Amino acid sequence: MNHRPVLKIVVASFGLIAVTLSAIQCGTSHSEEQVQKRAQSPAPILLHGHCHQKAFGAVTPILDVLRLIPGAAPELIETSCCGMAGSFGYDADHYDVSMQMAELSLLPAVRSKPDAIIVADGTSCRHQITHGAGRAARHIAVLLDELS
Numbered sequence: 001m002n003h004r005p006v007l008k009i010v011v012a013s014f015g016l017i018a019v020t021l022s023a024i025q026c027g028t029s030h031s032e033e034q035v036q037k038r039a040q041s042p043a044p045i046l047l048h049g050h051c052h053q054k055a056f057g058a059v060t061p062i063l064d065v066l067r068l069i070p071g072a073a074p075e076l077i078e079t080s081c082c083g084m085a086g087s088f089g090y091d092a093d094h095y096d097v098s099m100q101m102a103e104l105s106l107l108p109a110v111r112s113k114p115d116a117i118i119v120a121d122g123t124s125c126r127h128q129i130t131h132g133a134g135r136a137a138r139h140i141a142v143l144l145d146e147l148s
Helices: 004-014 016-026 031-036 051-055 059-067 092-104 106-112 123-133 140-147
Strands: 045-048 117-120
Touching (some): 045 106, 059 140, 117 123, 117 140
Parallel strands (some): 045 117
16 A cells, blocks of 8 residues: 555644654654664754744754764754744844844854754744854754765
């Protein structure tokens, strides 16, 4: 039986990380072994949680998956919003406020660890990190793919 259409719906509804962790916890997947077989983390990992992820308790599962990477000791950047708030920060009238928000904790944390891998799932969050700190941030799915 082809389960791909069902899997697409499940991932779209619950998210890649939630589905991956659920499969690992239920013992219905070899995902944990697959993650652990990946290359070791080449650098420290800093995680910035997107506001939506924070609101729905989705940051902890991301940290749990990152901890499965051999040698990884991911750290959560304690922040509020990155300052972009979706399209808010793209508006010229909001630029200064957007950057002030980013400078409260996000950008200083990114700058403090120049060798760290930055994980940020939000598109606008990654843009803000690149613009404000000159660093590329990756979506967790991209990082896992790079390490495979």
